[in-house]
Amino acid sequence: MRRHTRRKVLATTGAATAFSLAGCIGGDNDGPTTIETRYMDAPGAEEYFEEHAEIFEEETGIHVEFEFVGWGEAQETLLSDITSQTGPDVQEIASTWIPEQADAGGWMDLESDEVVDHIPDTGMFEEGAMDVATFQGDIVGIPWFWGPRAWQQIDEEVEDGGVDGHPDDWDDLVDQAQAYDGDNHYFALMGSDFEPMRNFAMFLWQSGGQLLTDDYSEPAFHNEEGVQALEFYADLYQEYDVMPSETVEWAAADINGAFAGRQMASTVDALGTVGAYEDEDGQSLDDLSISAPPVGPDGDGGTFFGMELLGIHPWTDEPEAAAQWIDYLLRAEPNAEISSTIGFLPTNPDGFDTEYFDHDLYEAFNEDVFPVAQTYPQVLGWGEIEGELNRAVAEVIQNAVTGDLEEGDVEDVLDDAAEVAHQTL
Incomplete structure (x- = not known):
């Protein structure tokens, strides 16, 4: 595994399907910080985010709002957001979209001082996941869930x-x-x-x-x-x-x-x-x-292998809150639950120790297949x-x-x- 010198950073894979998350927009000065999120539509996703947004707000005081978009319009919607520098501040990234979107200024460098102390430690991710998450030296996404064939x-x-x-x-x-x-x-x-x-x-x-x-x-x-x-x-x-x-x-x-x-x-x-x-x-x-x-x-x-990542748009008014939300989603239990719901594997290796992946078959994916998987x-x-x-x-x-x-x-x-x-x- 690649280990980065900074204490906390995130990154990420393909196939390929499920849903897209977007992040933070500054909240009302008279109320809690609010972050807006967008996901690819998938069965079970709405229930998952309703539950975990509530838990996250109880822990942090940060309110999470979310919406869903289908895969058919997701790329066009995201490109429109990047062109206009508007829209949600954190978003799920399909791995094959990274180069064009990063080159257009669509994603924050997650090793920047604004967020680096609030996102997951990239040392937990496989080297192949970090290779996908890195574009021209910047870490632009956090590996979220993935699946090798x-x-x-x-x-x-x-x-x-x-x-x-x-x-x-x-x-x-x-x-x-x-x-x-x-x-x-x-x-x-x-x-x-x-x-x-x-x-x-x-x-x-x-x-x-x-x-x-x-x-x-x-x-x-x-x-x-x-x-x-x-x-x-x-x-x-x-x-x-x-x-x-x-x-x-x-x-x-x-x-x-x-x-x-x-x-x-x-x-x-x-x-x-x-x-x-x-x-x-x-x-x-x-x-x-x-x-x-x-x-x-x-x-x-x-x-x-295919992989989905989470990234933060550079126009966010709440980079720290956005990073905290991503950090929460990459905890072992939430990461395993959403991966299981969508039909992928968790990028946090501790997710394999949860009830969602309690079978030798999943370990075979992780131990025997990932070593020969490429994207x-x-x-x-x-x-x-x-x-x-x-x-x-x-x-x-x-x-x-x-x-x-x-x-x-x-x-x-x-x-x-x-x-x-x-x-x-």
């Missing part, structure tokens, strides 16, 4: 299909899928929205490749390792017949329902599928097992690159499913996406 399987279904254990590498995955003799599908991945890009990134890291060069100056995803990764991804449909064709249209609700309904025996996903499975009557976490995904042909491991580079222009690469990968996978993918197509598509990335960078 793990190999997950329903052990009984796998065993009934004549397969033993988890696949160690790509060859094992193909061999087990082809040997599987169950009544359902052996394995599936989500294929809609931005999932093609995330799946490709996972296979790229497993093949020993990287998205950009070490100095972030040039694309690297179109190199030999990238071609190998995307060809393997496509071959899971076209050559090996591992994944059902309908999964190219699957979003989170589809894969959660399929896994919970035992329509497939295994997947690589975050905590959403686990929660969906447990919510089904008569099913238990004891039915499942978790591990890092299969490694690539050269023994490299890798998987994608996207913190670089200006990444949003445009991600969008272009997601479009390119989705095109390849769709052509693989329809039988229209020809030799050389993968190289051509990745080269075209790399040209866009080069111009963007």
Whole structure:
């Protein structure tokens, strides 16, 4: 873990979903300090904040108000706030939004004298979380909750299909899928929205490749390792017949329902599928097992993680109150409760000692999967690159499913996406 010299600071991951918090606006001089907060809408979030805002006010005298916004309008709303220098003073940050928003002056440096003594000690966070939270030397967010994508399987279904254990590498995955003799599908991945890009990134890291060069100056995803990764991804449909064709249209609700309904025996996903499975009557976490995904042909491991952070806007009138609210939310119990409610894992490691994560399965996520989890580079222009690469990968996978993918197509598509990335960078 990285430890910073200052006593208290915060930072942070992907996937990716749930809700957004915003912070403090100066209160009435005749009443308590008031901070306004905004969150991404999610089931259970309003009840959580009602409870904890009341506890926080009893402790500190600081009144917290909150509102919710859907993911569809969240980024546009936040950009409007940053442009006008108005709106809530503390907000949840999606990790992939950080570079553009920080470059536009949207986030306070959390090591500044105004707040550094009132936010959580960043020494508790994993180094990967702090890497995401740091942009051009400034800590702009506090890691709040996150989720790596793990190999997950329903052990009984796998065993009934004549397969033993988890696949160690790509060859094992193909061999087990082809040997599987169950009544359902052996394995599936989500294929809609931005999932093609995330799946490709996972296979790229497993093949020993990287998205950009070490100095972030040039694309690297179109190199030999990238071609190998995307060809393997496509071959899971076209050559090996591992994944059902309908999964190219699957979003989170589809894969959660399929896994919970035992329509497939295994997947690589975050905590959403686990929660969906447990919510089904008569099913238990004891039915499942978790591990890092299969490694690539050269023994490299890798998987994608998403993370959400909390940041303070620099125009706040109440930076200390904003920082205190974030510090409260990062205590073990509140952090574990909101992470469990949203379907992620807590960034405070003490959250794993609470009732919300009292199962060996969660420790497997934490101990076996996080060490090989990576996320996207913190670089200006990444949003445009991600969008272009997601479009390119989705095109390849769709052509693989329809039988229209020809030799050389993968190289051509990745080269075209790399040209866009080069111009963007």
